[in-house]
Amino acid sequence: MTIDRESDELAPVIPLFGGSSPDSGTTDDRAGIRDRAFDRLARKLGRKGLSLAEAREFLSDEGVPREDIDVIVDEMHARRWLDDDVLAEQIVHSCVSRRNDGRRAIAAALAKRRIDRETAARALSDLPDDDEERAHVFARSKVGALSRLDRDVAVRRLVGQLQRRGYPPSVSVSVAVAVLAEAEASRGL
Template sequence: MIPLFGGATDVDDEGVGEARSTAGEAWHPTWVSERPGGAGDDRSVTHSRELAEKGLLKKLRTRSLSISEARAVLREYDLVDADADGVLASLEEYGYLDDAALAEQLVHAGVDRKGQGRAAIAQTLAKRGIPRDVADAALAALPDDDLERALDFARGKAGAMGALDRDTALRRLTGQLARRGFAGSLSLTAARMALEEAPGGSSGVRFR
């Protein structure tokens, strides 16, 4: 056998040990970060994971994220799946990531601030990566008052449509309601009711 590292070796267990020892000595301590599988690799992985976690936390300070959105952020750091899962699990444990809480916030924002219907809110939840079962649970907690919310919105818009003929006003108002996520038949009903309640509504052309 051709001797490795300048010394003769035997082909028994002791010789193999000698060769391994000599090979080990060929590595200088300052090269540890370059040695495959060495402590340097572990430190590099740990450092990458720490950077990814800090980057994700920075985003979470300005905007709530779903777990799906957080995972997309971590992809920017080229973490292996196991490390990404570890970061996500850690942030979930400390309450930084909570899909159920985020879904509840989005539902209330859609209802209270935007006056949206269920369809629009459900679409928002899906876009934000909220799992279907979590989204359904959040929507199920909503009171069944879509008509009231649609009517509130329609009443606010009907007054500005006095210059339009009835058919045009009805069409526009129904379209606005539909874009806010209210069902077609409900949008039409709310639009008709709001226009009838508007000044001059009862004296104008009645809807059938």
């Protein structure tokens, strides 16, 4: 209950999602609840892109009824505020350009964000087959920190770092050995 400031009487509080109120079943109340949920999701999208599944989960966690979740998500999808294809492309771009991740790590990032397999496969199919080039770029950025270590230790650590970035074992080993050899040659060893 809240106090109505104009009449100093107690007025019923209509909860944001769910709960009961004197006339909680009216169409106007449902529309208001849906509008508030839509606004909350829109604010969340302003901070971070969400997949369709993440948006549904957010609304469910907020206590929005399932039928309202479907209406809200469908509306946002129609406006292209929620688009798994676009989000998948953004994730792939970020993983490639910022992190130099391999294909497996990118696929894992897409799965973590609950992008469906078909959409993830489309996004990954647009990815150039340059895992080895990206692995070289990443390894070259790490080789300086490994210069004081024994060669075998440096190879093992660099291989581990590459594999954690999602590069296959064969690529990780060949790139680690090649990049460490380059570094040794440049130092004149």
